Amino acid sequence: MTGVRAHRAAGHAAGRHYSTTAYVLHAAARVLAAHPAANAAIRGRVRPKVARYDTVNGKFTMDRTVNGERVVLSAVLTGLENASLDDVQEQLDRFRDGDPETMPEFAGARLLRRLPWPLGTLAFRAGVRPLGRRAATMGTFAVTSLAHRPVDGFHSVGGTTITLGLGRTADRPVVRDGRVAVAPVMRLNLTFDHRVVDGAEAADVLAELRDALETVKPAADPAPDLAPAAGEERG
Incomplete structure (x- = not known):
């Protein structure tokens, strides 16, 4: 995460703030646009149906307090x-x-919260069941972060084919050019639905996302292209 840290510092100096979640959402969207098999959702067990989406929608989670109660919201x-x-x-x-x-x-979350738990559960399932609506309501991939606490690695299932879990970024010993150095490192975790993609596809997604994050460079205008857009090739 050396490049990301340097880019964030350059952005801060220019009056801009970038979160780690923003870098991951931005890079992951471009990676998934190049992997339509992973930018998909499944419905059903006896006769499962898989839908691939032309657009990439990212769900992320937030730790908030609502009416004095700590809750996790997603958007x-x-x-x-x-x-x-x-x-x-x-x-x-x-x-x-x-x-x-x-x-x-x-608005939907507020309505579900007002309903009795069994009815709210049924309403939620009915709302996310149609594959045509799933991308807008659940996203085509999910990002969740526990980096605000001393957490390095975890695996979360976000209701999407691909879920990315972000641990904290911390200085750690790494080997570069045969020498031990200290560098900022973040453990990037990926959970995938094996009914939709196989391990080889998931590994490609994770490796390309890692490459995109590791090649971020600070620039005069700190707004990098972290990965090729759909249809583009790496230079």
């Missing part, structure tokens, strides 16, 4: 395959600074 950012890093961060800031009791994007 979906749509069309990330064409979004810049600044676009992603602006959307993250809007959700994290907004009031979940009034934001229209959380």
